[in-house]
Amino acid sequence: MDSLAHEDHKWDIPQLFQELFLETNDILWFLDGCSGKLYLSRQFYVMNGYTQEQEQTIRLIEDFYPLIHPADRKQVAESVEKLVQRLTPKLAVEFRMINRLGKMRHILIKGHLTERIMDGDATSGSLFASGTLTEISELKQKASQLNRLTYFDSLTQMPNRSMFTYRTTVAVQQRLADSGTCAVVYMDLDNFQRINDLYGQYFGDDVLQAAGRTMTEFLGPELLVARPSGDEFLILFSEIEGKKALAERIEHLRQLMARPMMVQGREIQLACSTGVAIYPEDGHNAEELIKNADAALHQAKKEGKNRNAFYEVAIKTALIKRTQMERELHEALSRNELRLLYQPQLDLHSGQIIGVEALLRWDSPTHGQVSPLEFIPLAEDSGLIIPIGLWVLQQACQQIEVWRRQGLGHLTIAVNLSPVQLSHEGFYATVMQQVKGIEFVATSLCLEITESILVDDLSRVSAILSKFRSKGVKIALDDFGTGYSSLNYLKDLPLDVLKIDKTFIDNFEQGDTEKEITRTIVSLAHILRLDVVAEGVETLDQFGYLREIGCNKVQGYYVSRPIPADEIGPFLQALEMT
Template sequence: MKSIKGNNVSPHQFVLNDSLHQLFDAVNVVSVQGYDEQRQVIYWNVGSELLYGYTKEQALGQKLEDLIIPEHMRELVIAAHSNWITQGIEIPASEITLRHQNGTDVNVFSSHVLFTNQYNKKQMYCLDVNLADVKYAQSQAQFKDNMLKTIIEALPDLFFLMEMDGTILDYHGTDKKNIFVKPSQFIGKRMIDLLPEDIVSKFQTHIDKALHHHGMTTFEFELNMHRGIVYFEARLNYLSAYNQIVAIIRDISDQYKSAEIIRQQAYFDSLTQLPNRFLSLDRLSQMLVECERSNEKTAVLFLDLDDFKKINDSLGHEVGDKVLIESGRRLKQVLREADTVGRLGGDEFIVLLRGINERHDVLVITEHLLKAFRKPFIIDGRELMLTVSIGAAIYPENGQSASDLLRNADTAMYRAKDLGRNSCSFFSKEMNAMMLRRFKIEEQMHGALERKEFELYYQPQFDVKKRQITGGEALLRWHNSTLGNITPDEFIPIAEHTGLIVPIGRFVIQQALYFLNQWQSIKKQKYTMAVNLSPRQFSDIELLEIITKALIDNNINAESLELEITEGVLMSRQPLVHETLIQIDALGIKLSMDDFGTGYSSLSYLRQYDFDVLKIDRSFINGITLNKADCELVNAIISMAHSLGLMVVAEGVETVEQLTLLDELGCDLAQGYYFSKPIPAKAFLDFVADY
């Protein structure tokens, strides 16, 4: 036997057909049929005779679809069997309806195994379990379930079945808006892990009361949900026969509507309608309790409008009030639904950020807030320019209590004022330095193209066997008079975020093809030039036009240009990506998958798009002479790529041992410091001339 597939069956069970059939002959409660590659019956046990009505003699030699497959399923079954035989696509186990000899339906759960016998012939065995009794029981259960569902749908209540320790076993209810978390998240969980501590304490108290008094017990509680504070009445009853608790929950918020007006005045700012200082700090305290339980982070932002006093003094308090209202509106527009923005008083605001996983998450939000305030305020026909200073503190590293976090965020805000306003300062020194560096890079990037600060470096690509230069990769470098040399790892993400990557990307394409024209003219032969495309560039509707014009202007054949993309481009799911890649292929331009092996879906993308080149990431090349696993992985990637008709480029080759091994593995091209680091255009031409 050479191979076995399907349903976790051990290969040792299928040594000879005789022993296999002897095993199935002893079983009559399960239908087992065997089929050859043409779907003809080669085995039919007693269980099959009982289930489908055909005797063994009647079934042998007949085709699967002519015996038990309903007419509407025949083509699907034939195709599925063929796909498993020829392509290895397994037929999954499933519940299906087949046909009895007398034409009636037979409900079964059908599993399948495929193996190659001792004569090198593939055979499929179907194991079918009769579901007739199960179906009847299901129909009875369905009737009772529908009756119960009808009753529940007529009631506004939520029904929970719980263990004595608060573990939720089951749930019923039609009003999904009153569920604190999705049923999939709370079934099997304890209330203590889902609800605030004070509510859990109430439930436990009344569970104990229901247990001791063997009757209904009632209490009220409130829950801060996504739609605000909701008031509930809970009724608990003890099921002694099962040692379980039934909880019936009803929304009684309407009874509190009259009290809501008083609550609004007590907890919300009358001008902006934002939570006031009292409510903001109360929410922060609640968030800290939740964070301690869930081990999450929370960020507190303290915001102060820059030069707001001048507006009040020069234009009056009425204009100042309108500025405050618009400021609150802009803050709410930028923030996520789960976050809180409140007014502390005067021109001071507070922002509470939930569910912070990384410090970078806070940085992104503060950038959006600053950008929102850089747009002019239009008040009574006047255009006012107003900026904001922001201080940030993160729980738990910058404070354990609401008061500590607010104080530290306030301190950080004054640091932002000292830095020139219109900026954000973090209470953390490291984060603050990172943020300042990012702001400086973004500031200097504006105008960098006009100042001619960007330059293309080139790294040669070599034919591994011939040791000849076949092309090069264009790599962007930036030297700024203020910040010095800035690495691509730093400035490319910022260019992506700001959209400046679009004009910069155009510059790279034009310069790379201009240089390729020079190179080919000097050497009188064809070379390829690889250029990276980032996800944001695909939003440029003129991208194809720019590429085509650059090819024509520099007299470059389309096949000499190789556009490199990473999985990030494909995973961005921009609507223009798919269409653009098809058009790139139609132009004859080569398409390369860069950094292969570092993502999760590269194989599926290789099937979807017409790639010409696959680049193995340097992280794998680095270990091929030292790590057997890396070597085997690279060997597998090369073999797979070649089977798909792709050229393979190894990045990051640094030693002659790596190059020799890549040659043995059949790699096509290589680039890396062993040959040359990326160098400017003139140095590159000198290198080519001297090589």
């Protein structure tokens, strides 16, 4: 076996390390923290285009740094220095490297300190670091594709609704901090369908592209202009000085949009209606502002189109209803008005039902069956989500035990977590108290979080979820692709499952974009060794495509509607007979 020692680079690496370096296909590295001597395993040289004669030419850490992209070099050097100086126990840094063939590669370096393992010269010191270099170029490429498909409109290349929602959330947080105001403007091109009818869809697409460019050029880079769908556009004024100045700016834009424009040699004249919602008076988050700006837009169109309207309608009525509903929600638990339904999840490989998602329902004697989209935000804002969430967990854990006794112990129950619950002090201890003493409950429980949980404190959330996972509880990221999708979240969070939001599945029939996004999500999840569950599957075509692209599990009305717990057993029996 070749020795790793060189005349001017001699150090006695034990036989175990020599064999590991020479036999592995992974890229390993070994660093003498005192002398700066560096050893890279042969695979590094192979990946970067070195000939066999050129191998082992990188003998010092200082020889390695010039290979790193200049923009990343300082961060890597500082991170390595912190490691050898014992300022951090571990090393994990991403950087770019251009190999000898001119190809850019994305690399993840990981490492940790080790005790003295050499026998030779004592002056060599006893601080050593070792670790791995992993190429993550494919992962980065998949993430970039997913980001483009998820956050940008394929026709105009403008930001889409998801990106707009994210940027509006950031603006709201900034204005909350400085007590300022921001505004969302919802625009619709009046009678745009006539253009499609007269000249065709392709011509209409060119008009939309031209309209988008006009708005973006007029408003400038400091304002975000997005195309959520169709002939609609969204504009974010991240900071405004007053309602009057905002109205004047919108009117100037509307006048500009009304000027004749040339498209494919034809002169086209547009008219547009706009609706405006202002933070904080018209909404306290992105979703409310967009919804209320849309309501104002509909009011403008109702009043005759080609005009602007500010959101002012029915606010008092909505507040009165909200106050009444909150008061009744306080009493819903004690009155047994809340109940759980369970929607089965089908494993596409085995064809078996392997789990269910617990879905909360409220049967109000006053309001009837209240949508979770309405009462869950109310429960979060009022703090009622804490006792309600605890009740849901209690019911789910008890149901796991009931099903186990009935021979259905293979079923996993997924329970949705609110950001409010996860941020509540003592939440972990409370949950573990529920599963204590109930055999197999922890391993049959899956906690679902949404991407909105991750905005405030990723490291704190990750630490809490890791504690759950260490006890056997599974962790799922729900509604992926509709919020703050980030590769960092997927890499850094202790996840087991990725759930694709039903909005992607719903739009399969509208074109290939949503299908391609879904395919990319599935591919990315599998690279990260995550199971994928598709929600909202309602048709055979959706089911077939998801199975074709390797999705692991599905749920939705094609498999089963949400049903009471006592119907799960008969449902499984009926499924086995088909």
